[in-house]
Amino acid sequence: AQSVSQHNHHVILSEAASLELGCNYSYGGTVNLFWYVQYPGQHLQLLLKYFSGDPLVKGIKGFEAEFIKSKFSFNLRKPSVQWSDTAEYFCAVIGGATNKLIFGTGTLLAVQP
Amino acid sequence: DTGVSQDPRHKITKRGQNVTFRCDPISEHNRLYWYRQTLGQGPEFLTYFQNEAQLEKSRLLSDRFSAERPKGSFSTLEIQRTEQGDSAMYLCASSADRGGTDTQYFGPGTRLTVL
Numbered sequence: 001a002q003s004v005s006q007h008n009h010h011v012i013l014s015e016a017a018s019l020e021l022g023c024n025y026s027y028g029g030t031v032n033l034f035w036y037v038q039y040p041g042q043h044l045q046l047l048l049k050y051f052s053g054d055p056l057v058k059g060i061k062g063f064e065a066e067f068i069k070s071k072f073s074f075n076l077r078k079p080s081v082q083w084s085d086t087a088e089y090f091c092a093v094i095g096g097a098t099n100k101l102i103f104g105t106g107t108l109l110a111v112q113p
Numbered sequence: 114d115t116g117v118s119q120d121p122r123h124k125i126t127k128r129g130q131n132v133t134f135r136c137d138p139i140s141e142h143n144r145l146y147w148y149r150q151t152l153g154q155g156p157e158f159l160t161y162f163q164n165e166a167q168l169e170k171s172r173l174l175s176d177r178f179s180a181e182r183p184k185g186s187f188s189t190l191e192i193q194r195t196e197q198g199d200s201a202m203y204l205c206a207s208s209a210d211r212g213g214t215d216t217q218y219f220g221p222g223t224r225l226t227v228l
Binding site: 004034036051103104 | 144146148153154155156157158161169171204206208213214215216217218219220221222
């Protein structure tokens with residue numbers, strides 16, 4: 001069965017620090033990968049996605065993610081976080097002949113001003 | 114696009130009661146999904162529709178749960194004989210079928226509390 005692991009459950013950073021959130025998935029075939037973000041009091045929003053092509057994907061608000069097939073990973077990065085990046089971040093995968101998203105458990109990011 | 118809307122946003126009910134939630138997808142999105150999210154977890158897939166056809170159902174969707182999308186537009190999710198374990202956020206998402214994997218856009222969710 002497909003699964004997604006997010007190893008960092010809770011991350012606390014100071015403003016301007018660099019961010020990397022880990023995401024690993026288990027599925028041997030072709031995958032489509034997503035990062036969603038949920039700001040406090042708001043609904044899930046798409047941050048970025050990878051379907052094919054360049055494994056380095058750029059999203060909104062300066063976020064990027066790199067798909068490394070050999071490591072089954074899709075880590076999220078941002079060189080310099082802001083207080084407004086405080087949110088919960090979810091990695092998700094679609095694999096095989098299905099349209100259902102399989103989500104990780106999420107990483108709660110708190111950025112201190 | 115006006116976004117995915119869900120109604121109600123909050124529902125408190127007593128154990129054993131039936132509840133029904135509604136989801137209105139982004140207009141012209143022919144795919145509609147239901148997910149459930151409990152505290153500390155990511156959303157878990159429940160079911161999805163392409164137009165009015167229910168194409169996939171999770172094993173999480175017990176026989177107390179039923180979802181419909183009668184005209185291929187809005188959808189309802191009904192839970193019969195609610196249990197305390199049904200307390201969760203119920204999320205709806207929609208997407209447009211463009212011949213491959215599509216991007217799902219989420220609504221604000223309905224938070225269900227079963228007392």
